[in-house]
Amino acid sequence: MIRALWTAASGMEAQQLNMDVIANNLANVNSSGFKKSRADFQDILYQTSKAAGTTATAGVEVPTGVQVGLGSRVASVQKVFTVGDMQGTDNELDLAIEGNGFFQVADTAGETLYTRAGALKKDSTGRLVTSEGFPLTPEIVIPQNATRVSIGQFGNVEVFLDGQSTPTQVGTIELARFSNPAGLSSMGRNLYAETTTSGTPEAGTPGDLGFGTISQGFLEGSNVSIMEEMVNMIAGQRAYEVNSKAIQTADEMLQMTNGLVR
Template identity: 35%
Template sequence: MLNSLYSGITGMKGQQTKMDVIANNISNVNTTGYKSQRVRFQDMISQMNANAQGANNNGRGGINAQQVGLGTQVATTDVMMGGGSLQFTGRNLDFGIQNGDNSFFVVSESGNAGEPMQYTRDGGFYTDTNGNLTTSNGFRVMGYSAGTPANVNGFNAANLTGQAVGPLSIPETIPNPAGGGVLTIQDYSIDNTGTILGTYSNGEAYVLGRIALSNFANPDGLEKVGDNMYNSSANSGQPTYGGPSDDGFGTIRSGFMEMSNVDLATEFTEMIVASRAYQANSRSITTSDEMLQELINLKR
């Protein structure tokens, strides 16, 4: 049988994979913090019809190898980790990471020590009835807890990053660190260094903790696991934790959300390319079939 039949099949399979990726990108055009993907191809092994020959002593020149390729295959499905644009929301628990394409928020399903962490660019956070800082699906947001709330005057929240990351919360009430009963929260805010400040009923502001960010040696190696989250992998490297605005880490902006980095113009152009490539590969199959038909018709 003609090898072109099978080469055409590999081409159609590859373009179908590309179309699957394009469709997924388009479906996530409004997904918070989504990173688009692209498909790259590489050729398969080639059939050697004649080996290369070097020049000989009789003055005859060298001859190149005669090879016929046997099709194509998907080389990679790259994740494009470039940052999406930040959109203003005005909500004080919405956060976007600025100037830090390599930085991710750290979350945990239960917040227990030793549990594998997961990572996300989706900074839409919430508080539950216990004051726990959570993601939209209930995962705990991780960071550096202040333990006993410390008065903001003269306190450097950067000192918190020396400890292990743990779950963060914004408690409704706290014992007065200076003595004198229970204090009730009046307001809270999170600045661009990730420091959580709570203002309580005595009129004082207290440091409650600091949001953590994670960096990776190879963020392209992270594995998507759904729910806008990633797992580390053998090729991403282990995470390095730090605080927003620290050296090498991004800055977080309260009241903003990172949008998807999908470019619809690019995706629709690639859709046309994939469609035409698929069509061309199908034509190579039908043409090969017509050639076989002509061969069969030699015997009438």
């Protein structure tokens, strides 16, 4: 009976982590470029009382055996990199990637990080930077006398300078892609870092084979579905509830056993 207590407790613990994942998804429903996470579950050790295939009597084998599981656990929490809905903003520095790829930015230590959030700004020197002030890589600088910025679907950045009617190209946005984006390490602030399991980043121009294109004046919204997360929340709550009921039932059975009188 003690085994049932610990088995049900492992189920409650797994569902608690599942609820943490769902809560984080819902909290970021309005975060640009946010990618939802999903908890994957697996069963754990089994106690084998009788192995399948053992001999019961002469010439007779046990067909199935007796194995009792000891609960469940969360095997992984992975990011789901489906594309979110595109939201028009009419801001010339808001960019969305339609398809595969990440913007490349440099942090304060000079390390390259990756993001899908394209809400770019200009810093004091005219560089295109993220909301945290991290510049794009390769660096793109908008001249101070630029009156308008035009960013094409293939990443070419052109500006119209004051007094000029023809555009001047000041750079090209490059994207990076990974063979296993789910292996990226989430750094917060919509940033990801390369890991050994994500694979080596491959840089390329938007529109190249395997890379998405750029949409100016749009932001990629979160790929979180409120309806789906609410259903997952209800299912997780019920699973937590039924595991707690299993603990209660096991406790009552132990209480009955302890109350037996010779």
